[in-house]
Amino acid sequence: xxxxxxxxxPVTLSEEAFLTINCTYTATGYPSxxxxxQYPGEGLQLLLKATKADDKGSNKGFExxxxxxxxxxxxxxxxxxxxxxxxxxxxxxxCAGNNRKLIWGLGTSLAVNP
Amino acid sequence: xxxxxxxxKFQVLKTGQSMTLQCAxxxxxxxxxxxxxxxxxxxxxxxxxxxxxxTDKGEVPNGYNVSRLNKREFSLRLESAAPSQTSVYFCASKxxxxxxxxxxxxxxxxxxx
Numbered sequence: 234x235x236x237x238x239x240x241x242x243p244v245t246l247s248e249e250a251f252l253t254i255n256c257t258y259t260a261t262g263y264p265s266x267x268x269x270x271q272y273p274g275e276g277l278q279l280l281l282k283a284t285k286a287d288d289k290g291s292n293k294g295f296e297x298x299x300x301x302x303x304x305x306x307x308x309x310x311x312x313x314x315x316x317x318x319x320x321x322x323x324x325x326x327x328c329a330g331n332n333r334k335l336i337w338g339l340g341t342s343l344a345v346n347p
Numbered sequence: 348x349x350x351x352x353x354x355x356k357f358q359v360l361k362t363g364q365s366m367t368l369q370c371a372x373x374x375x376x377x378x379x380x381x382x383x384x385x386x387x388x389x390x391x392x393x394x395x396x397x398x399x400x401x402t403d404k405g406e407v408p409n410g411y412n413v414s415r416l417n418k419r420e421f422s423l424r425l426e427s428a429a430p431s432q433t434s435v436y437f438c439a440s441k442x443x444x445x446x447x448x449x450x451x452x453x454x455x456x457x458x459x460x
Contacts, residue, residue, distance in 0.1 A: 276453050282448060339388070
């Protein structure tokens with residue numbers, strides 16, 4: 234069945250370090266790909282998205298590229314800040330008939346130390 | 348434009364009590380969702396509604412019921428609360444296209460004693 238595998242956390246980095254959070258998925262169709270972020274005590278919000286192969290989504294210094302050949306959508310940031318401490322979720326959206334099914338990774342907790 | 352609103356923000360129930368979590372969106376979205384979030388489990392879909400008048404079970408529907416009252420509102424009811432339903436509950440809504448993102452409410456933190 235359709236599924237997503239996301240790098241397990243927690244991830245702890247020092248400020249200005251490079252971040253990669255891996256995400257791979259299995260899908261029968263061609264999903265749109267999303268990364269959501271959840272800051273402490275809040276709901277989830279969209280961080281970035283890509284809707285077709287080779288698209289690159291970017292926002293707040295984060296980037297992810299839709300790799301159809303490896304079915305991956307890894308999240309990267311060149312220099313993390315303390316304010317990036319949050320939980321990050323990878324979520325492919327698949328189309329099944331009239332329903333739009335969004336599959337969730339388990340989330341990766343990131344803590345950035347000053 | 349408030350987005351997705353949820354009430355209440357916090358609730359404590361005793362085992363066996365009932366309650367309804369309310370959710371409303373003002374973005375004219377067709378699809379609405381109820382999730383629960385537990386430590387180490389990520390987000391799990393309880394029920395969803397692809398359009399007004401339709402509801403479908405998600406991954407963990409047991410112990411819950413839903414009502415899509417109109418296009419704006421989607422409520423979640425616990426008829427007889429159990430300690431296993433202690434969780435944070437999120438409502439979300441989404442536009443029609445596959446590339447539309449979900450918009451989330453702020454969540455309801457529920458404790459069942």
